[in-house]
Amino acid sequence: MTNAQIAAILNELADFMELSGENPFKVNAYRRAARSVENSRHAVAELRDHLEELPGVGKGTAGVIEEIIATGRSGQLEELRQQLPPELPDLLHIPGLGPKSIYTLYRELDITNLQALQTAAEQQQIRELPGFGPKKEQKILEEIARFGKRPERRLLHEALRVAHRFKEQLAKGEKIIRVEMAGSIRRLRETIKDIDFVVATREPGEVSEWIVSLPEVVEVVNQGETKVSVIVEAEGIEMSVDVRLVTPDQFASAWHHFTGSKEHNVRIRQRAKQYGWKVSEYGIFNPETEETKTFADEADFFSHLELPYIPPELREDRGEMEKAEQGELPELIRIEDYRGDLHMHSLYSDGADSIYKMAKAAQERGYEYIAITDHSQSLKVASGLTMDEIFEQWEEIQKVNEELENFTILRGTEMDILPDGRLDFPDELLEQMDIVIASIHSSFRQDEKTMTRRIVEAMENPHVDIIAHPTGRLIQRRDPYQVDIDDLFQTAADTGTILELNANPHRLDLNDELLKKAKEEYGLTFTINTDAHSAEGLANIFFGIATARRGWLEKQDVINTMPLKDLRKRLKKGK
């Protein structure tokens, strides 16, 4: 039983309890316990009688968790499933419908699923219910029509393209004093549901009118004095955008508030409460003086709560508040610390650019070195290199190296780990390489034992320096391989193998949570690489650094921050 599986059952339990009108604080307690299980650094299934040490887990939820671990199920959940239609929680995904409305619809009209909801709305039955009306009925129909059409979440790189474009537009507003991104896009989460902006202005009414008139706005969802919600189309992508309008002196508080996360904000409010203050998007209210304090910037805001500045990427309530209180926040890696990209492809395999062009582009980015790591012979779909082609490539690398000043190209390979666990090149070749990356590109569906064995054996080879994209997931497209991640981390620690954070925005693999776990529990070292297939692809390092920061990585955790001499030493792995 994984933490995620246990948490999923607790969350489902919370959904059903909410729908059956259970005390909201109780429902919230289950959600909190679920989150705590999910974020635990330990395998909760192994915790035994230490369950109640998890924050938000007490006697009651501990009992439920024990039952889930022992039987894989929850009697309470089964019971609720008997009492309520099993598809009812699906309706919670319809925007504008919450537990109260759904329960009313079920009780009064026997609506148990999406289809029944649509039929009832079309037959104008919903408008007759207390608390409902024609407008709500219409909105339900619109949301059903939209349901599943637009992807619920977009990849960060797509969302950022839309956000940058729309921000440029907003910045042109005459009455707009300042505009910044907030929400999950500012925290650089790997996927984004809607884009948040905070705008400072003294003329909110006028600005709100102006925003909805912008050419990128294709639909106005709602519009008030302090908030405008619209659908924006830019760069061929439609996304929902929320713009919050505040006065200039409220800006810092509002920016923090709308950056979230929700969970982080809860912790901030709880801390303020210890001083007897109330935090809102407008500032920090002191009931004794009846004054609302506003702030020059976010650092000022945090400092009023006697906290150091917490970077947006950490604001997830994954331990940042505790560390901030103790003055032990990590000094997160920055893009300026990055000296060279160690995983990229050239024309020799499936890349679009020559070695020279890749090197030149890297040099222009301020790098000191790169590694050319084309695919190996078995990966025929990507024109993997035979040994003879490798030797040819080395000659070209040497030539370009002589041509470029203060820059070094390392001889590397991204070598396939074959389905039976063998490596695609013999040791005699590997030992002549400057850098050897091993990775999986075939037989993704092997069972956990086979897959784990396959990767572990590759790490045990003294010439394999790096495992690329260690879980193989493609965000929202392909699940990770079945692999025992703790085995993998332990072997990396034992053998000195470096795990990659692949910066491709579709991969981001290892992800933020696994990075944090690998660092904290196993003390691993990482490499961040773009896996670029063209010179432009090198720019994706932005997403790698973003994910590394979300995974609490510091400069010293990442080999790409080392000077070349130290890097070469680190790559020896006891050879």
Added chain:
DNA sequence: GCCGTTTTCGGCCCGACTGTTTTCAGTCG
């Protein structure tokens, strides 16, 4: 159901917006 440097009860983050009301409930972030 959880929690406690206001500790075993009585709170639990806070405010905006919408659609339904005629003073507010439900939803959302």
